[in-house]
Amino acid sequence: MTKSFAGMAGLIVLILLLFTGYSSIFTVHQAQNALLLRFGEPVPGRAVVSQPGLHFKAPFIENVVYFDNRILDLETPKQEVLASDNNRIEVDAFLRYKIVDILQFYRSVRTIDGGNNQLGSVLNSAVRRVLGEATMLQLVRDDRNNLMRKILDQVNLESAKLGMNVVDVRIRRADLPRQISEQVFRRMQTERAREAADYRAQGSEQAQRITAKADRDVIVIRADAQRQADQTRGEGDAERNKIFAEAYGKDPDFFAFYRSMQAYETGLKSADTRFVISPNSEFFRYFGKSNGGGAPTPAATAKPGN
Numbered sequence: 001m002t003k004s005f006a007g008m009a010g011l012i013v014l015i016l017l018l019f020t021g022y023s024s025i026f027t028v029h030q031a032q033n034a035l036l037l038r039f040g041e042p043v044p045g046r047a048v049v050s051q052p053g054l055h056f057k058a059p060f061i062e063n064v065v066y067f068d069n070r071i072l073d074l075e076t077p078k079q080e081v082l083a084s085d086n087n088r089i090e091v092d093a094f095l096r097y098k099i100v101d102i103l104q105f106y107r108s109v110r111t112i113d114g115g116n117n118q119l120g121s122v123l124n125s126a127v128r129r130v131l132g133e134a135t136m137l138q139l140v141r142d143d144r145n146n147l148m149r150k151i152l153d154q155v156n157l158e159s160a161k162l163g164m165n166v167v168d169v170r171i172r173r174a175d176l177p178r179q180i181s182e183q184v185f186r187r188m189q190t191e192r193a194r195e196a197a198d199y200r201a202q203g204s205e206q207a208q209r210i211t212a213k214a215d216r217d218v219i220v221i222r223a224d225a226q227r228q229a230d231q232t233r234g235e236g237d238a239e240r241n242k243i244f245a246e247a248y249g250k251d252p253d254f255f256a257f258y259r260s261m262q263a264y265e266t267g268l269k270s271a272d273t274r275f276v277i278s279p280n281s282e283f284f285r286y287f288g289k290s291n292g293g294g295a296p297t298p299a300a301t302a303k304p305g306n
Helices: 002-023 102-109 112-132 136-142 144-162 178-250 252-267 282-288
Strands: 025-028 032-038 053-056 062-068 072-075 079-082 088-099 164-175
Touching: 025 032, 032 102, 062 102, 072 112, 079 112, 088 112, 088 144, 102 112, 102 144, 112 144, 112 164, 136 144, 136 164, 144 164, 178 252
Parallel strands: none
Antiparallel strands: 025 053, 032 062, 072 088, 079 088, 088 164
């Protein structure tokens, strides 16, 4: 019985030794830094453990808190900022930071979540201060990079007190609020419609001006053409009369015959024309004799017996 009791006691002692040995060691990974605490307070002289590998601590009275030594991201909700030109802007910003002083970080905010909350408030305040002194055009187009650098500098002034270093600050989006965006869009539509109406009016005015000029040019061209035609026709008539006069002077009988033929062609056209004239008229003098020397004999006198 004594041996059994001694064996049980030895087993308990062995378990206690194993548990104590296990409680006295801890492991630090490459992506971590460790903070050694004694009764909730950093152990003087050896609180920060940044070297990866196996380390020792006092069992039962000391514990270890791990912190990520990589660059961490912090997303903040959208916030509305009043720019210096009185435009309300919805800003969506984020930052990347790294814990550089674990001891200061633990004393200030204790945990990563506490650090994110504190750093988020600092970021929002810096965004409002910097963008409140800028215009919307500077933020959207002209000076965005410089504004982000100013925000980064102001955030780092506060983050250094928390044991953190902000490596980058970015403004993901900067938009007008939805109601203002709709108003701006409607105003832009109205402005574009007005400009379109102005362009149409100018085009219509130019079209009318071009049409009026073209009509005027047509009238002028027709008048010039008519004048030239009348002039040419007059010159032709004069030339014809001259030729007729010369022909009349050379052979009056032939000229009289030609004029009579023209008169027959004009007066005796086939249509509804009715021509009442005496057969003894001078008009038919070439019907009786080819030389036009006398008038034709009437039909009543052709047969005297009847």
